[in-house]
Amino acid sequence: MFDIVSLLQPFFGLILIGYIAGKVTKQPADALGWMNTFIIYAALPALFFKLVSRTPFEDLTRIDFIATDLAATYSIFIALFAIGRWIRGNSLADCTIQSFAGAYGNIGYMGPGLALLALGQAAAIPVALIVCLENALHFIVAPALMAAAGDDRRSAGRLAIDITRKVAFHPFILSTAFGFVAAGFHIDQPAAFQHFVDYLAQAAAPCALFAMGVTLALRPARRIPAEIGYIVLAKLIVHPIVVYLALTAIGGFEPVWIYAAVLLAALPTATNVFVIGQQYGVWKERASATILITTALSVVTVSLFLIAIKSGFLPA
Numbered sequence: 001m002f003d004i005v006s007l008l009q010p011f012f013g014l015i016l017i018g019y020i021a022g023k024v025t026k027q028p029a030d031a032l033g034w035m036n037t038f039i040i041y042a043a044l045p046a047l048f049f050k051l052v053s054r055t056p057f058e059d060l061t062r063i064d065f066i067a068t069d070l071a072a073t074y075s076i077f078i079a080l081f082a083i084g085r086w087i088r089g090n091s092l093a094d095c096t097i098q099s100f101a102g103a104y105g106n107i108g109y110m111g112p113g114l115a116l117l118a119l120g121q122a123a124a125i126p127v128a129l130i131v132c133l134e135n136a137l138h139f140i141v142a143p144a145l146m147a148a149a150g151d152d153r154r155s156a157g158r159l160a161i162d163i164t165r166k167v168a169f170h171p172f173i174l175s176t177a178f179g180f181v182a183a184g185f186h187i188d189q190p191a192a193f194q195h196f197v198d199y200l201a202q203a204a205a206p207c208a209l210f211a212m213g214v215t216l217a218l219r220p221a222r223r224i225p226a227e228i229g230y231i232v233l234a235k236l237i238v239h240p241i242v243v244y245l246a247l248t249a250i251g252g253f254e255p256v257w258i259y260a261a262v263l264l265a266a267l268p269t270a271t272n273v274f275v276i277g278q279q280y281g282v283w284k285e286r287a288s289a290t291i292l293i294t295t296a297l298s299v300v301t302v303s304l305f306l307i308a309i310k311s312g313f314l315p316a
Contacts, residue, residue, distance in 0.1 A: 004306050011114055012299050014206055018213020029218045032211060039109070039208050045175030046200035047112055048132065051124035052179025053189070059125050060180055065253055066129050069261050070137060072246040076239050077103040077141075083230065092149040096142065097276060097283040098227055101290045102234035104138055105267035107131045108172065109212050113205030114267070115260045118306055123260040130264050132176040136167050142276050215271055216292055225286035228293060231269075235294055236301040240265040244314060255316035259309050266305045268294035 052060060080102040084095035105111070111131055115123040140163055147159050154162065167173060182189065189197075225231070243265040247258045269291045277284035308314045 004303055004310065007118055007306065008299070008303060011110075011117060011209065014209035015213040015216070015295070018210035018215075019217045020213075021210075022214035022217025027214075029215075032214055032218075035207060035211050039204065039211060041171050043200050043204035043207055044108060044112070045171040046197045047204040048128050048172060049175040049179045049182075050197050050201045051112075051128045052176050053182035053187075055125050055183055057180075057183045060129070060183060062129070062253075062257075064250065065126065065247070065257060065261075066133050068246050068250050069130055069243060069265075070134060072243040073103050073134060073239065073265065074137075075242060076234055080231065080234055084227065088227065093146060093280065093282045096145040096149065097273060097287055098225075098231060100138070100142065100273045100276060101269045101287060101294075102231045103239065104270045104273055105235065105239070105264060106212070106270040106291075106295075107134060107264045107267060109208040109271070110267050111264045113209060114302070115263050116205075118263060118309075119256050119259055122254070122256040126257040126260040127264065128176060128179070130261060132172050135170070136173055138272070139163065139167050139170065146276075146280050146282075212271065212295075216295060219274065219288040219292065222289065223285040224289050224293075225283070228286075228290060231290060232294055232297060235269055236266060236298055240305055248316060253316075258316040259314070262305060262309070262314070263302070266298070266302050268298040 077099045080099040081095045084090040084098045085092065090098065108131055112127050115127045143159060143163055147154065147156075181187070240262045244258065244262045247253055247261055269287075271291055274284060274287045274291055277287040305314075
């Protein structure tokens with residue numbers, strides 16, 4: 001247990017420092033803009049390029065792994081959508097944000113730092129694949145469903161073009177694609193370039209976690225959603241269990257890949273869920289509250305999953 005606490009202390013400690021800084025300094029939310037730009041456009045892309053480009057190409061083509069992980073994640077999405085739509089009678093737009101709140105984890109900001117810290121460098125490739133391809137699918141599903149709900153006024157053609165552009169030119173996707181090319185063609189990277197990429201990549205986790213803490217401080221939970229009970233349960237408990245069961249049922253994956261997927265699934269609701277809600281003017285305050293609550297509770301739930309992994313309670 002002490003080993004788990006020691007492992008998570010720097011991870012959640014950085015979030016706490018950011019949260020305290022956000023509360024104490026009283027900086028406006030816009031002041032975080034350039035740090036988020038650095039994280040999204042420089043530090044995390046450098047990390048993903050580094051992880052992918054220095055990996056044997058055959059390890060990057062595990063379509064069975066990513067397909068199984070995505071199927072497990074979207075089974076949670078579909079279940080929550082059905083509950084919201086046909087049991088609670090919510091609008092299609094509300095159901096979309098609620099479903100993302102329960103299925104879209106903070107894999108970009110929190111995933112690489114936690115998985116590499118807990119599982120080592122061997123977790124790099126499954127983390128990169130999940131972060132990039134899951135984000136790409138979310139970028140497609142969100143505007144498509146919002147268009148179906150009538151909250152996106154773009155024509156079908158314009159919507160398709162905008163979605164394609166957003167996915168194709170997202171820094172995470174581009175950096176991973178360049179990494180695939182470098183690995184596939186065995187491109188030798190100059191030492192100076194590798195040092196530069198390493199330097200940027202080392203900043204990814206500390207900056208992302210600090211920025212997340214500040215963001216939580218600047219978005220207090222003003223409106224608690226009635227759905228919070230089952231969304232929290234789905235995101236922090238059911239999602240990682242479903243991912244674990246799906247990957248072990250298919251079989252043939254390295255244990256570290258399974259554990260990396262489970263840890264990423266156990267992460268709290270992504271801040272992007274608030275961004276989507278804000279973009280369409282749907283469920284935004286309740287999304288903010290969900291992010292804050294799941295993040296606070298994930299200190300306990302992520303610790304429990306790590307204990308289960310380290311103790312062998314979750315055999316792979």
